[in-house]
Amino acid sequence: MPNLLLFNKPFNVLCQFTDEPEFKDQRQTLADYINQPGFYAAGRLDRDSEGLLLLTNDGKLQQQIANPKTKQPKTYLVQVEGEVTKEAIKQLAQGVQLKDGLTRPAKARKVSEPKWLWERNPPVRERKNIPTNWIELTITEGKNRQVRRMTAAVGFPTLRLIRIQIGKWKLGNLGLGESSLLENQSI
Template identity: 50%
Template sequence: MVKPSVLLYVALYKPYDVLSQFTGEVGQRTLGEIDLPQGVYAAGRLDKDSEGLLLLSNDGPFIDRLIHPKNGHPRSYLVQVERVPDDDTLDQLRKGVTIKGYRTKPCKVELLKSEPELPPRTPPIRERKNIPTAWLRISLTEGKNRQVRRMTAAVGFPTLRLVRESIGKLTLGNLLPGEWKMVSTDDIL
């Protein structure tokens, strides 16, 4: 594999309902609809129904280092859940829960006192008048498939909206869905 002459690192606010890849099935929205620099690809994934910070790069060794489970770089998510979890439930999440036969590693979980300032989601989440919602900040050092959604479901609080706000030191900042900016490795690790 030939190393690119210019290494690129891109922080993108991946919109809801967009795959974390450049190709998809007919009718699927992909990163191909966003005018990104040529030759970059996603460092890790965000599910189609999740949004927020996605790092893209053409630096394969750096991506491998960033996403390899042994390195345990923190990733933080803003998570809107159905109903308001109590302290015992939050402690369950912090200690780790069993999902699909796997025990998640301990993580940081905070119940936010107010709704975070985020751009509206299109389409908006389904609202149910008689069921309150709460926002959590969950910080993980691992990234199993759909892990945050499975964790909140396992303790009885389904995820309604999921926004990744940081990877390592890199934060979403003021980016809006579909916007991106160039960053450096020093911004990330």
Template identity: 60%
Template sequence: MSDLYLFYKPWQVLSQFTDDKGRSTLADFIKTEGIYPAGRLDYDSEGLLLLTDDGALQARITHPEFKLPKTYWVQVEGQITEEALKALSDGVELNDGKTRPARARLMKEPKLPARAEPVNPRPGLGTSWIEITLLEGRNRQVRRMTAHVGFPTLRLVRWSIGNWSLEHLRPSQIKKTRIHLPAKQHKVVLKPRKKGVKKEG
């Protein structure tokens, strides 16, 4: 059995315990010693971060061959189109190569805690919310993907990693769980996205 900690990382907090520039870090919220993030989440993104003191579990969660699906709730500038969602699902060509197939759909605005600094779309454009599930984790990938299809990301919240999610957590809260590390992990493949914009609810 291994200890795993689910942490709701607030906006503008580094996914590390130290910083030489005086920015907010995990040490401001987490007092448990000897645990480290399994992966990272950008400073200006919010949401689920997994931590553990088990090196084998940490490696299993982050191993590039067996990436756990990560689901993000993304507020973008403008009213996103079906064409843009299809492009995100099929994969877009970034400067470090084409992204792998993903799942992308329109969703209703989720009930999330207010961010310390509200989003600020350009006048007249408004915003829309989409849900994106990825099987890879390139640097600032979601933001680069939505910008590529013409809808810049304004707010980014990682809702889940594998079967773990933010459910019942509030920003800065941490929850400990005990899990059994399986002897073998199978590669995950996302099914192709169905045609048509599907709204949640």
């Protein structure tokens, strides 16, 4: 039976259960939070990103979630440096030219800082004279560090990146470092 584990990954946690031998006991991994034998990540989330990570005990479901051909939309809240312009939002929505090609069109909109957001440890660096803004961005592909590269390409470097949804699965009110088991799941 395909089960799915929704996990709210904290900042600085590796998206794997073991680390390289030279870093043993120096960095946190999924093993520090998840004690569910037979579950593996369906996709990745960079160490410096936070939020929703899906894990499953079913290889077929893992492939369906992670495979770029299924185009599971992924939604992120992105804190960026600077005052976001309508032009930047329009560029993100149309697709951004990166070194490895043009991104697919995305859904992009400027949003307020979420009231429910947890404190990040360590805190995001702030500069007194440079404001920060938040963008909600939904993409249907997964190029390496794509969201960070997209916001930088339109002139707004990412300070904080939180994934809040993958396909039909949402982070919801899952606390930082917490997980929730969903039974009998499918795309």
